[in-house]
Amino acid sequence: MSPIQSYGTKRARATGRRYTISVHVVVIGAGVFGLWTAHHLLEAGAAVTLVDSYTPGHSRSSSGDETRIVRCGYGPDRVYSEMAYASLAQWRALDARSGAAVWHECGVLWMAAGKDPYTEATRRTLGACGYPHEVLERAALQRRFPEIDIADAHVPEMAGTAAARDIDMALLEPACGVILARRAIRALADELSRRGVRIVHAQARTPADPRDAIETSDGSRIAGDRFVFTCGAWLPRLFPDFLAGRIRPTRQVVVYFGTPPGDGRFRSPRWPAWIDFPAGIYGTPDIDGRGVKIGIDEHGPAIDPDRAERIVDGDSIARARAWLAQRVPALTTAPVIESRVCQYENTSTGDFLIDRHPQRANVWFAGGGSGHGFKHGPAIGERVARMVMNEEPSEPRFALEHKTADARRSIY
Numbered sequence: 001m002s003p004i005q006s007y008g009t010k011r012a013r014a015t016g017r018r019y020t021i022s023v024h025v026v027v028i029g030a031g032v033f034g035l036w037t038a039h040h041l042l043e044a045g046a047a048v049t050l051v052d053s054y055t056p057g058h059s060r061s062s063s064g065d066e067t068r069i070v071r072c073g074y075g076p077d078r079v080y081s082e083m084a085y086a087s088l089a090q091w092r093a094l095d096a097r098s099g100a101a102v103w104h105e106c107g108v109l110w111m112a113a114g115k116d117p118y119t120e121a122t123r124r125t126l127g128a129c130g131y132p133h134e135v136l137e138r139a140a141l142q143r144r145f146p147e148i149d150i151a152d153a154h155v156p157e158m159a160g161t162a163a164a165r166d167i168d169m170a171l172l173e174p175a176c177g178v179i180l181a182r183r184a185i186r187a188l189a190d191e192l193s194r195r196g197v198r199i200v201h202a203q204a205r206t207p208a209d210p211r212d213a214i215e216t217s218d219g220s221r222i223a224g225d226r227f228v229f230t231c232g233a234w235l236p237r238l239f240p241d242f243l244a245g246r247i248r249p250t251r252q253v254v255v256y257f258g259t260p261p262g263d264g265r266f267r268s269p270r271w272p273a274w275i276d277f278p279a280g281i282y283g284t285p286d287i288d289g290r291g292v293k294i295g296i297d298e299h300g301p302a303i304d305p306d307r308a309e310r311i312v313d314g315d316s317i318a319r320a321r322a323w324l325a326q327r328v329p330a331l332t333t334a335p336v337i338e339s340r341v342c343q344y345e346n347t348s349t350g351d352f353l354i355d356r357h358p359q360r361a362n363v364w365f366a367g368g369g370s371g372h373g374f375k376h377g378p379a380i381g382e383r384v385a386r387m388v389m390n391e392e393p394s395e396p397r398f399a400l401e402h403k404t405a406d407a408r409r410s411i412y
């Protein structure tokens with residue numbers, strides 16, 4: 001039996017007949033959190049309406065990029081390892097039933113300089129959970145991925161940075177990989193639509209007291225019994241009273257570098273996704289010929305998700321290129337073939353925010369993906385659906401009361 005009970009199904013005592021009361025849940029925000037929430041609500045027997053200001057997978061959403069890494073390693077934070085592992089199975093299932101080829105099992109490589117304690121904690125957690133991983137010492141790493149230069153700084157721009165040190169070991173999660181993010185979002189939205197979820201193109205207003213409907217910016221009403229706001233970087237605008245400062249959207253850059261003609265070395269699954277943890281740089285292999293993606297994980301300046309010009313700055317490109325020159329010399333002069341500006345929606349620590357509205361009993365919200373939320377979409381959706389349908393409380397570390405307005409990131 002599904003862990004989520006069908007809240008709407010009751011037995012009429014007098015007659016012994018079964019009848020169904022359908023609970024209608026309106027999910028506002030069709031990014032990865034909202035779509036998987038809609039999916040699990042539907043599985044639990046709810047009627048679902050999905051609302052988005054733009055369209056699922058649009059270019060201003062955090063979920064709208066080409067690729068997202070799925071890894072289970074989270075240092076000592078087992079709760080995230082378990083959520084990622086549970087989600088992995090659901091991503092694979094979506095890949096199989098949609099036929100949309102959204103999953104690339106190319107592995108994820110953690111590169112660690114010195115005895116990096118976070119990588120060491122990751123190894124311990126993966127071991128304790130029994131999740132697949134391999135430790136690659138220097139020689140093994142060089143044999144497996146000879147394109148990676150593990151030596152210390154030889155690129156002037158990297159000298160003196162944390163990224164300048166030798167890579168001493170790496171951790172490979174071979175069963176992990178990359179989701180084609182936008183394609184997966186579209187596939188899931190199409191599937192939900194076929195299963196009867198109404199998808200509405202409208203901007204929801206801050207709900208005053210949504211007894212049976214929310215209002216949209218054009219003055220119309222969308223009826224429902226319960227409301228879930230999965231609005232990513234827009235959440236603090238919708239709920240400024242208690243979310244302003246507790247979710248801080250930042251501008252983040254990714255750059256795609258073209259691989260040399262006829263050179264298949266950097267393609268998935270030959271090449272993995274990776275995280276150079278000390279350097280704060282991560283990337284994905286060449287998929288569908290879109291190039292090797294380099295992402296800068298350090299938090300950028302504040303961003304307005306509606307109005308920001310999404311033009312990448314020269315400094316970010318130079319930084320991404322310097323990393324390539326240091327670690328993947330064969331791509332030093334690779335051309336930039338695409339670049340994107342996206343946004344993180346950061347909580348103080350990087351822990352998600354999944355809770356009930358402090359004053360409205362029929363309103364919940366889920367957000368604060370903090371640069372690592374995509375992979376967890378399925379597990380988050382399942383958790384939110386249980387809260388909405390079964391009245392389950394929030395997990396303390398995801399609760400509003402534990403969210404502060406300072407920046408002390410500990411989850412990556």
Ligand SMILES: Cc1cc2nc3c(=O)[nH]c(=O)nc-3n(C[C@H](O)[C@H](O)[C@H](O)COP(=O)(O)OP(=O)(O)OC[C@H]3O[C@@H](n4cnc5c(N)ncnc54)[C@H](O)[C@@H]3O)c2cc1C
Pocket residue numbers: 028029030031032033034051052053054055056057058060061062063064067068069070202203204205230231232233234235238252253254295342343344366367368369370371372373374375376
């Ligand atoms: C550069 C970058 C790289 C990342 N890399 C990874 C990675 O490798 N692995 C990983 O797991 N995670 C990664 N993440 C994080 C991940 O992408 C996000 O955590 C996740 O996509 C957040 O999803 P969301 O559904 O909360 O938000 P979104 O995808 O932004 O969706 C929110 C939706 O709400 C809608 N909305 C907002 N306000 C309203 C309103 N008033 N009415 C109606 N609709 C509204 C918006 O239009 C939007 O579609 C990365 C993020 C970035 C920016």
